[in-house]
């Protein structure tokens with residue numbers, strides 16, 4: 023092998039030094055003897071400037087320099103390679119991370135110097151640092167995440183965070199390296215899971231699924247799992263799983279679903295049954311009726327519909343309370359059911375009304391023993407809350423096919439028969455017959471019509487003015503209910519209030535009256551009319567059940583009518599139910615500020631003690647005493663006595679039904695405070711009343727004289743041909 027001439031070698035050597043991508047430095051006696059351009063560039067020097075400098079210029083301190091000397095010397099002396107990564111100083115004082123490799127040129131003689139190969143590794147170090155930080159952040163996320171995070175590689179658990187282990191009850195690190203199958207219920211379940219998500223996962227999609235997984239103690243936990251395969255070169259299939267414990271949510275969902283199912287079941291049940299007694303309702307009864315008549319037609323038999331109503335049940339309800347009433351109805355339902363055959367149907371219509379459908383009757387007489395049995399069974403005492411109660415009932419009977427062929431006709435006829443039975447003194451039964459009077463029919467029509475009247479706004483109020491007998495001033499008005507029937511015209515309360523009371527409709531009707539009176543009173547005040555006391559009739563039924571207190575409160579609150587302008591008219595008989603509850607209710611009403619008067623006073627069992635106890639404000643003397651006052655000395659004596667007694671108790675009196683000036687004069691002489699009657703004005707519509715009031719104010723202001731020559735004293739309204747009231 024031939025060697026190139028030295029000059030050539032030197033040239034090549036120079037070329038290597040000049041072009042090398044690494045820095046090359048030669049030191050001798052700890053000074054730079056020679057360096058290539060890259061070395062100078064790394065440290066921010068020019069080669070000329072760097073050559074001759076002590077090695078320490080590349081270090082931040084003497085100590086630093088000494089340190090490297092101490093580390094390198096032994097290796098260099100032994101002819102070995104010294105290697106180190108080190109932060110070094112550039113000429114401008116900035117730092118540069120270098121990879122140093124050094125070797126003695128001649129280990130036997132250090133005087134020959136050392137060669138240093140230097141690489142600028144700052145960039146690599148920064149990248150490493152960034153990576154390290156990134157990993158730190160990632161770890162922090164994994165450690166602190168509230169969701170379980172898991173990485174699998176080809177189905178093996180590669181990494182998971184503490185939350186995931188905690189979710190499944192594992193110790194830290196216990197899951198690593200295991201197959202993901204460990205947290206599935208079984209190998210099959212794992213397969214199913216794979217089948218459910220495998221394709222989407224492979225397609226790179228984000229999976230979201232809810233699955234029931236297995237904890238270490240074999241208990242199961244509902245998890246929401248989000249998964250995605252990480253883009254990865256090669257065969258490794260790395261998947262990230264983010265899991266959440268949704269056990270609580272699932273439990274709540276399950277509870278909700280169960281509650282919903284139960285509700286649906288209940289709703290379905292209630293579609294065909296009565297909630298209180300569990301008996302079939304009208305709809306189911308109707309279906310059974312259809313089946314029964316089809317069967318009866320085939321067998322040439324009869325079917326009977328029995329409309330049964332408990333006598334005086336309302337009284338029991340009122341005295342013992344609704345809860346007792348309900349319990350009693352349940353017992354009654356059982357008792358009645360026992361009297362019937364399997365093929366018969368007992369149904370509750372609401373309230374205390376039941377309907378029995380009797381099937382397989384050979385003839386029209388075949389229902390008789392059942393009727394007798396039903397009535398006899400009810401007379402057996404029921405025990406409720408320690409009270410022994412004997413009940414009676416009235417029953418109306420209609421027969422298929424004689425009385426009708428369809429359900430509604432038969433039911434209507436059974437109802438008519440029931441009313442006839444009640445008319446005949448209750449505790450009896452009655453079969454429908456064609457010539458049953460109009461009465462039952464009218465009653466039924468009224469009942470159905472009233473419901474519609476309330477819904478369709480057919481009810482209205484008329485107002486009858488009330489005057490102070492001493493000053494002649496118009497001081498108040500009584501609100502009187504009317505029913506504007508679409509066919510029959512204006513119907514008086516005497517005709518429909520008893521029906522409303524019997525059917526329970528009086529509660530919503532009474533509430534409407536209170537609302538309307540308060541609203542109207544407020545409107546008149548707002549229109550600048552003087553304040554008037556507005557009296558409202560309360561039915562005993564309304565007083566004893568329902569939520570009268572709330573109704574009154576609401577009517578006052580909604581309208582903004584001052585409470586003292588509202589007067590509630592009670593009847594004497596109502597106060598005889600002198601119970602603590604009644605007393606408390608009246609007290610609460612009085613505390614609201616409303617006034618109380620006793621209507622039709624003198625017709626009941628007047629008792630002074632209850633007048634005091636109930637803190638009544640006014641007595642309204644019944645018109646039957648007032649009407650014949652001038653001709654009947656007894657009536658005159660009664661009126662005078664009532665007025666005197668009331669004065670003694672500090673109560674005001676109002677004479678009702680004052681039809682003439684002479685009567686007005688006489689009651690004034692007796693000391694009666696107020697009067698109301700056709701002599702002054704008939705009841706009239708609200709607009710007519712307003713006009714009346716305005717006219718009254720104008721004329722009374724001029725004349726200002728008393729009751730007898732009252733500006734409106736004879737209004738020529740007493741003609742019997744006149745309609746029910748004025749102003750309509």
Ligand SMILES: Nc1nc2c(ncn2[C@@H]2O[C@@H]3COP(=O)(O)O[C@H]4[C@@H](O)[C@H](n5cnc6c(=O)[nH]c(N)nc65)O[C@@H]4COP(=O)(O)O[C@H]3[C@H]2O)c(=O)[nH]1
Nearest residue numbers: 502503514515516535559560561679680681699700701705
């Ligand atoms: N012969 C004669 N009658 C006169 C005279 N002045 C007034 N009247 C009539 O006497 C009745 C007085 O009302 P009431 O004793 O509270 O008797 C009322 C009251 O008990 C009841 N009622 C009226 N409106 C309501 C209501 O909103 N709720 C309730 N629960 N009952 C009401 O209906 C009853 C009858 O009311 P209406 O037919 O309006 O009959 C009214 C009225 O039109 C007169 O000078 N001569």
